[in-house]
Amino acid sequence: MESAKVIDIEKQGQIKARQKQMPKKKITWKLIKQQKLLIGMSIPFVIWLAIFAYTPLIGWIVAFQDYRPQNGFLGSDWVGFHHFRVLFNDSLFYTALRNTIGMGGLGLIFGTGTAISFALLLNELRFTRFKKMTQTISYLPHFVSWVVVANLVTTMLSNTGVVNNILQFLNFTDSPINFMARPDMFWGIVTAAEVWKSTGWNAIIYLAAMTSISQEMYEAAHVDGANRFQKMWHITLPSIKPIIIILMIMSIGNIINIGFERQMLLGNNIVADAAIVIEKYALDYGIGMFRYSFGTAIGIFKSVISIILIFTFNTIAKKTSDISIM
Amino acid sequence: METTISEKHGNSINTKKKKKWSERPTKTDVFIGLFMIVVIVVTLYPFLHVLAISLNNAVDTARGGLTIYPRDFTLQNYREIFSGNNNWVIAFRNSVLRTVIGTITATFTCAVLAYILSRKNYIFRRPLGIILVLTMYVSGGLVPTYLVIRNVGLMNSFAVYIIPALLNAFNVIVIRSFIDGLPEALEESARIDGANDITIFLKIIMPLCMPVLATVALFTAVGQWNNWFDTYLYAGANVNLTTLQYELMQILGNAQSMTSSQVHQLNQTEGAIIRTTPESIKMAATIIVTIPIVIVYPFLQKYFVSGLTLGAVKS
Numbered sequence: 146m147e148s149a150k151v152i153d154i155e156k157q158g159q160i161k162a163r164q165k166q167m168p169k170k171k172i173t174w175k176l177i178k179q180q181k182l183l184i185g186m187s188i189p190f191v192i193w194l195a196i197f198a199y200t201p202l203i204g205w206i207v208a209f210q211d212y213r214p215q216n217g218f219l220g221s222d223w224v225g226f227h228h229f230r231v232l233f234n235d236s237l238f239y240t241a242l243r244n245t246i247g248m249g250g251l252g253l254i255f256g257t258g259t260a261i262s263f264a265l266l267l268n269e270l271r272f273t274r275f276k277k278m279t280q281t282i283s284y285l286p287h288f289v290s291w292v293v294v295a296n297l298v299t300t301m302l303s304n305t306g307v308v309n310n311i312l313q314f315l316n317f318t319d320s321p322i323n324f325m326a327r328p329d330m331f332w333g334i335v336t337a338a339e340v341w342k343s344t345g346w347n348a349i350i351y352l353a354a355m356t357s358i359s360q361e362m363y364e365a366a367h368v369d370g371a372n373r374f375q376k377m378w379h380i381t382l383p384s385i386k387p388i389i390i391i392l393m394i395m396s397i398g399n400i401i402n403i404g405f406e407r408q409m410l411l412g413n414n415i416v417a418d419a420a421i422v423i424e425k426y427a428l429d430y431g432i433g434m435f436r437y438s439f440g441t442a443i444g445i446f447k448s449v450i451s452i453i454l455i456f457t458f459n460t461i462a463k464k465t466s467d468i469s470i471m
Numbered sequence: 472m473e474t475t476i477s478e479k480h481g482n483s484i485n486t487k488k489k490k491k492w493s494e495r496p497t498k499t500d501v502f503i504g505l506f507m508i509v510v511i512v513v514t515l516y517p518f519l520h521v522l523a524i525s526l527n528n529a530v531d532t533a534r535g536g537l538t539i540y541p542r543d544f545t546l547q548n549y550r551e552i553f554s555g556n557n558n559w560v561i562a563f564r565n566s567v568l569r570t571v572i573g574t575i576t577a578t579f580t581c582a583v584l585a586y587i588l589s590r591k592n593y594i595f596r597r598p599l600g601i602i603l604v605l606t607m608y609v610s611g612g613l614v615p616t617y618l619v620i621r622n623v624g625l626m627n628s629f630a631v632y633i634i635p636a637l638l639n640a641f642n643v644i645v646i647r648s649f650i651d652g653l654p655e656a657l658e659e660s661a662r663i664d665g666a667n668d669i670t671i672f673l674k675i676i677m678p679l680c681m682p683v684l685a686t687v688a689l690f691t692a693v694g695q696w697n698n699w700f701d702t703y704l705y706a707g708a709n710v711n712l713t714t715l716q717y718e719l720m721q722i723l724g725n726a727q728s729m730t731s732s733q734v735h736q737l738n739q740t741e742g743a744i745i746r747t748t749p750e751s752i753k754m755a756a757t758i759i760v761t762i763p764i765v766i767v768y769p770f771l772q773k774y775f776v777s778g779l780t781l782g783a784v785k786s
Contacts (some may be wrong), residue, residue: 172594176594177594180592180593180594182667182668182669183587183593183595184589185593186583186587186668186669187595187599188582190580190583190599190603190638191602192601193637193638194602194603194606194638195637196619196623197616197619197634197635198602198605198606198610198611199602199616200611200615200619201610201611201612201615201616201619202609202611202615204611204614204615204616204618204619205611205612205615207614207615207618220649236764263510264505266507267507269499269503270500270503270504270507271496271500272500272504275504275507278511279507279510279511281511281769282510282511282514282515283511283514284514284768285514285518285764285765285768286582288693288697288764288768288771289697289760289761289764290672290696290697290698290760291758292604292697292699292700292716292717292719292720292723292760293719293760293761294752295723296521296719296723296754297518297521297757297759298515299723300520300521300524300754301517301520305535305536307520307538315660340745341513345514345654347503373499374499398639406700410720410723424613427612427613427614428613430490431613431614432613432614432617432704437614437617437618440613440614441612441614441615443614444611444612444613444614444615445612447612448609448612462701
């Protein structure tokens with residue numbers, strides 16, 4: 146906590162120093178002439194950014210219109226908050242919202258939890274070769290696409306798949322469980338797939354943070370008679386707490402931005418009620434039905450919630466532990 | 472257990488350079504080791520299982536019970552994919568093309584922008600930097616982006632894989648940090664010799680940036696290779712633009728419904744003609760899209776942490 150404050154002060158000092166170093170430059174014709182080549186090189190980038198990054202932002206006005214492609218952005222009728230009213234009156238929207246926050250929350254909790262536990266244990270592993278090998282293998286799944294992961298998951302969970310084989314071998318179940326056709330298990334399957342895919346990768350940053358913990362602290366704790374798990378709990382975890390909180394703040398807004406890739410690839414008609422998420426809803430009922438304005442309204446709602454979540458959690462974190470990203 | 476731990480730590484304090492593994496493993500070590508073996512098995516088993524199915528005779532696979540090695544070895548499933556009378560060949564070509572072209576172009580454009588932003592005296596450096604970094608925090612979202620892509624006429628064209636992916640703010644920042652770390656003396660002498668920005672970039676900066684450019688290129692390549700969603704949204708209507716990931720995504724649901732009895736039936740009705748099943752082809756396709764990743768990802772890991780810290784410091 147103290148160290149975070151110190152870093153903050155240092156950073157402010159650096160920024161001030163930098164501002165002093167570089168006084169604001171006046172833009173003169175002479176300078177423009179001198180730098181015409183750089184300016185010329187910049188123009189394509191400005192155009193690209195304007196089209197692909199900023200026009201979609203301006204496109205948000207579509208949510209307040211009855212957008213028809215043939216009339217364009219400017220020629221469509223204005224309808225105010227009509228699309229938002231339709232959205233808030235649609236029961237499917239609330240199902241999608243519940244699923245999104247449910248799966249996003251589970252993903253955040255279990256994703257962070259497993260990554261920290263894995264990093265803690267890997268950090269304790271003393272055989273360096275084996276440690277490196279485990280780590281390398283552990284983030285292979287991060288690099289394969291969700292299409293492949295969905296394929297692996299459905300194969301593993303099929304009626305003749307290895308999970309059912311093990312469950313039957315252990316007599317937990319008589320007949321194979323049809324996992325992919327169980328709405329009540331869908332959230333769990335998506336979360337498990339996410340944990341499988343991302344634990345090793347997410348652990349990297351925690352492991353990096355752990356290497357910077359001073360060895361003297363462990364030695365002092367050792368003199369006091371602490372065992373390894375006590376050291377993990379009282380030294381390693383508190384030392385990486387700032388980074389855990391910062392990553393939490395950054396990902397809390399993403400609870401609602403979980404996308405729809407895994408839900409779309411793992412879902413099917415039978416589990417549709419548990420699988421529909423906000424973005425899939427926007428895709429199917431916005432683009433799929435040519436209701437572009439409606440789809441945009443969903444996107445705006447999502448962004449607003451995401452910003453509110455980040456600010457709320459940032460404030461809570463600031464109050465309780467003095468760590469914040471803003 | 473307590474005593475062995477203190478012994479171990481006593482040793483490591485006294486003789487710091489001594490290799491730790493020379494000491495006797497404690498119960499905790501054994502527990503952690505076993506846990507890690509479980510992690511490895513859980514991570515690798517699905518891949519090995521799918522590999523086994525893809526190399527196994529499809530009819531034999533339908534009997535079930537296959538684990539991580541093929542029972543009845545055959546390359547028929549792979550041959551089927553590349554036999555030429557289906558979408559897989561087109562898909563393979565497009566996946567390779569979009570990965571190669573997309574990676575080269577995107578890495579180059581990111582490097583150019585990074586170079587521009589690294590010019591300390593450039594008068595529009597700040598505004599350009601700000602409009603770039605802002606894109607990391609705000610995005611228009613799914614539907615407005617879709618409308619833009621449609622209105623600029625990129626729908627159902629190969630360019631939709633390349634042009635919208637040209638810039639990535641994070642990559643630009645990573646490259647720029649690298650350029651900032653280069654000694655200035657090199658380019659100053661070139662400038663005295665009358666070289667302009669394009670020459671300095673191409674002849675001096677680019678060659679020096681190769682390590683960071685390789686990293687960015689690898690990440691971009693993985694992203695391009697793995698992307699199925701742009702095909703789905705922007706190019707699904709054009710069979711000639713299909714990609715491996717998209718084809719795989721499409722048969723994901725279909726092959727699932729094909730049970731072993733159906734396969735058996737198929738086998739009987741068509742006699743000896745049946746050589747493979749959609750299920751086995753799916754597994755072969757999965758392996759084909761996974762192998763390039765398995766080959767390149769150990770290289771990515773090497774650069775990841777340094778790249779991440781660089782990016783964090785700068786932003």
